[in-house]
Amino acid sequence: MKRKKNRTTGRKLFVVTAAALLAMTMASMLSGCGNQAAVDIQTESSDGLISVAFSEVGAESDWRVANSESMRTTFTEENGYEFYFEDAKGKQENQITTLRNYILQGVDYIVLAPVVETGWDEVLQEAKDAGIPVIVVDRMVDVEEEDLYTAWVGSDFKEEGDIAVEWLEEYLEEQGRADEEIQILHVMGTLGASSQLGRTEGLEEGVAVHDNWEIVAQLQGEYTQAKTYEVVSEYLAGSTDIDVIYCENDNSALGVIQALDEAGISYGTDGDVILISFDATTVGLTACLKGKINLDVECNPLHGPRVEQIILQIEAGETPQKLTYVDETYFTPDTLTEELIEERGY
């Protein structure tokens, strides 16, 4: 879709003096942000392309890599876009610096995958003042004024947690363990991320209604295999009285598997410990197919086409739906095949 030449967006053309630009660049270098994108002042794309600028959380997991790839393969030049991408390495301050650069560049659209829910009001107000629509993907932002972002597309993370709890209830029933004392080790994702908040809420609600379920510890796995391996290994050195490990993403589940293998503790469909995971990426589903993970709840990362639909609606003068939830399912070893995993592609 080619850019309309004389698009009136109410957006002021940003003219930044060289001095201001130099000051900002120096400030950013001094602040050690490190990932300050070289700010090249741009007015509207001269070649009719729609400029879409994406601030990504990082590359902490297979899910995140798939999410970034979905955006890259959607917003290509042949599709009519000029795509900007910045990886924040998991730091909100980097995302805020990136958003300010995008605002200064006068891009047409900002897409934000927020690392955590809070702390966005000021920079989103700046984007609004600049007349740049912000589309939030994946995790949610918690802002005073809902009009600080145009639309959001992502997952219902509490629902994902509820799916896991309902499955565990049924599984324990089938195993004749409905009334048994169940010790649950909880490996959380990045604290304050909507995905962590929702999946944690689902588990904690489930534990609240089952007097025989107990969360023995809540560890911070930060959605990575390395950190999860570190904290779970440390925990297992003190206690191995665990019936379930609830990991808030697949990369954490791989870290748990690594720690359990080293501790000689069995897990999965034929083991002592029930392993629950989230994301349903290739690495998680492959472990699930082998019976190492008992349940993998899907969290779909392919937001590129969904964001494009929102942008095309705005370009057509339409108002997009404010919140769009992605339909998701779950997988167990008996529902998986190598072909199915291959077909999913991420």
Ligand code: GZL
């Ligand atoms: C979920 C997303 C989470 C994934 C993790 O939508 O925010 O972040 O579950 C990723 O794998 O790191």
